[in-house]
Amino acid sequence: MTCYDVLVAGGGPAGAAAALTLARAGRSVLLAHSGRGPAPVGEALPAAARVLLGDLGADDALTDGHLPCLANRSAWGGPRLASTDSVFDPHGHGWHLDRVRFDRQLRAHARTQGARLATGVTAQPNGRTADGSWVVELRGAGERRTVRCRWLIDATGRRAALATACGARRRTGDRLVALHLTLGPADPADPDTTTTVEAAPDGWWYTAPLPTGRRLLVWYTDADLPAADPGRPAFAARLAATRHILELAARHPWPAGAAPRRAPAHTARLADPTGDGWIAAGDAAAAFDPLSSQGILTALYTGLAAGRAVHARLVGQADALDAYRADLAAIGATYLRNHRTHYAAEQRWPDHPFWRRRHPPPGGGGHPTLVAIPGPSPHMPG
Template identity: 55%
Template sequence: MTTAAAPATGRRPHHRDRFDAVIAGGGPAGAAAAITLARAGRSVLLADAHTGPPKTSESLVPAARMLLHDLGIDPRELDRGHRPCHGVLSAWGSPHPQQVHFINDPHGHGWHLDRPAFDHLLRSHALARGALVAERTTVGRPARLPDGDWQVTLTATGARRTVRCRWLIDATGRRARIAVHCGAVRHRYDRLVAVHLRLAPDPRDGENRSLVESAPDGWWYTAPCHPTGRLVAYFTDSDLTPPALTTPEVFLDRLATAPHLAARAKGRPPHPGDVPRRCAAHTARLEPAAGEGWIAVGDAATAYDPVSSQGVLSALYTGKCAAEAVDAHLNGEHDATGRYTAQLHTTFDSYLAGHRAVHSWEERWSTHPFWQRRQHPRAPAAG
């Protein structure tokens, strides 16, 4: 367990067994919530279990600079240890790649994130602001006490302790583990999965753009990894995933059918010790996203298709906004969480409309199941 530094003047000191909020999940959403609440003078415990699939390289769009500033983080900190992202190439709807260059973006360039390093940076800021950060610690199933507090068990390697809190913040990703225990239901809109593989470093790889390339049964993505590696990922529906795609040979054979990605992967074996890994990438929404004494953030609240490039940005934004709602609620504004969930609904509905439009641009394989499902979506399924 890592303890916080002495709180700044004017802050209430932590009581080690009772907090204003316990946050389950130490990714960008949970860390943004911890930073926001700690800056407001609230006592916060951020528990990061370090479980789940390995973090992959992801891109952070230039507009995230404003959110980082709002969180008290100088965006220049990302220039150390993360590669700049100067644009996106997209072979989508056409065999010829089109480019979106960030030189025209008023916020400047984005970044190809080293996710473990980025997550650690955010948790370090939460710690510096006065939050208690518990590494490799899992938040157990919550129990509501008669006085309205929550009681949760924190489990770390070889140790368990029980704490109380006024609010629980679920930042556990698509599983929404805490919110589901509180009665919320996850609604899945598709069966999208990702199979990803890191390629061996190549010092000649100086490209600073990501690339998206559509395919008959899904789409491909590649981006540089820090310092000279490269991530490649294939996105398709779970029932359309080719057999044995998680073996390097089958994965690289399928990659060879995507000409623009294949050109960037040519002659590069997998990163030593790495194999293709599969993880969930489906669109989902939690109903409700907040309740009495709990609130969900990031993928736990709304999970977006990675083609939208909204994942990390949404995590930071919802973490910040949910924490502001919790702080306002603790100050007596009991409609604050309702405003948060209403904004989630508005944003998600706009995303769904845009998601359908983007997939309608690809007409070459409009009769294939993957593309038909997105051009004529069905009602979401619970679970």
Template identity: 45%
Template sequence: MTARTGAGPRTGRLEAVVAGGGPAGAVAALVLARAGRHVLLVDGGPPGARSGAFTIGETLPPAARPLLHDLGLWTAFAADAHLSCPGTDASWGSARLLGHSHLFDPHGQGWHLDRDRFDAFLREAAVAAGALIRRAVVIGHRSAGGEQRLLVRERGGAVRELCSRWVVDATGRRALIGRRLALRRRQDRLVAAFTLLGGRVSGGHAGDPELRTLVEAVPEGWWYTARVPAGRVVAHLTDADLAGARLRTAEGFRYAVARTRHVRDRLRGYDPACSPVPYWTAAHGLRLSPPGGPGWVAAGDAAIAFDPLSSQGILTALHTGARAGAAVARCLAGEKEALASYASFLDGVADAYHHHHARSYAQERRWPEHPFWRRRNGGRTDPEGGAG
């Protein structure tokens, strides 16, 4: 599938610019293009390609299947070479490892994605539907005279201004547009230290047959590991102030893994010498309020981000991208209630997330005095910033 590129549509004025080419942004552009709107997707390229880092966020739950069907993407997605995820093994609330299978899920199994390929697949679908794409990084935004003006830096270094009637902020947790226009509420201080293991003593990572996700709670937080097409991802989730400096080194990360029980066992066969320095990323729950206003709307992690324990991040990005794209299309058609309807949808998503988040953490009672677990008993949400 060949992408069309350019500063705007071949004829007519840009009606929407989508900032960010991840799952939320690509699906928003797809929905807008299918609605017949002149839409431009601004994509700086996959984070992993820019920094050499593995793109974390690799699990797609079974509930994604009907959404992919509705978007007309299921057949092509199913033909791609993502790994199946038959379920989860968890040591949570108990030292024993308990399994949860997708065998009886009405939607079937889940998937461990090659994220860069999955994101590219969604962008190509948007382009096939009629969206344009520009390889650039968003560096600024302003509203003027009823227009949204997006400042972007192209790969060659040139800085240009793009004008449209609407802009979709799909810039991830950075929320480059929404953070200036709305209040961001942070749930806690959760961060993830993660690495990708690709070398096994024998057989390569293809010799690792275990496709279940493994989750293990520890006094300082929790761990998870999952097989992905490129190898095996290993991540430690803890609060930023509880993460010691040693954990930021390859040796310290290996030492912390060795103190686990089940994660350590799952990694048997991988060569410790092939364990790179871990990467770090924010992993706390986050909510933008309101998620939109005159001429702009946020989608994906820019609108609402989840603790990875939920395994709902990519699915929510797809849902919010589709809803945000539809809301903008409706607003362009003169339906003034479209933004309120989108905000109400996000309220329902947030309510369900907070209910399940509190219930999940409440199941782990082995270390009630440790700061990580004691903090989650209160469930406090902290404002991160206001409108600017």
């Protein structure tokens, strides 16, 4: 039975960052990438990611196949569209990612540094040996095999599959859901290179161009509200009521017969992101409101930090996990302050359930479980 220092479950940015960090530190690593579920759609990556990618030794992950994001625009707190240009960002411009390509590039970097990659498999812990090693079953298409490892890193996304299997408790803070649709290529090519956010009575819209020439269109609302109807007629009617998003979407054809797909976007976190022999990173540790536009940035950061924490623990640094937990707690506290401020800036529909839930009552309240990388968001006003 093959034995590794660490098994990382999840081949997205968090898992790849953790595997890359550990492999560069000389650890034997198996990165288990299931490749299941719908392919990730495009996403904007802030310019600050240059620093993290440099720390990971993956500076060239953005050199090919991605579209520069030159400005972030928002109609928030009023109908006027405000813009923040990348020329004012010390790190330069951000990117509209080809997510499939980006994730694949990061996994390739991890392999180059010595990590083993198992694709098309899921990891299922099946107990531990007398010396504390994990026994993990890898299941794929017609394949089952067992490996051992000293540590597990859960980067399986919001499911937190390994952590919850180990008894971790998952907490949620809201009911946010995303209804997303990818529009066809514009003819002629759409010149827009921005991300655009527009608040509405029962939620908010997000749109951005994709490197393929297509356009991503997303409606965010709460899953229990009538506005969460995923039907194409309801989606189109809400879009028609927008002032700025409709103008951008109108440049692109709707795929024949296509309807919006629904995806979870709610706030969630583990009560404790670490345990005996395991640690969680990315959305498995903490997932938060997409308004911050820092999901991938957080995934890269927590993957890097989790990898460093596990390596430090393996060399005998007893407080390595305490430092990781404290880091995530500080990140959460900073984000909570920003989140309250940014949602409070939109006061046009105070009696609508979506906004009322996000406006804390006098004296406090709000969303105590939100977690994200600290710092101002390009999509949040202020």
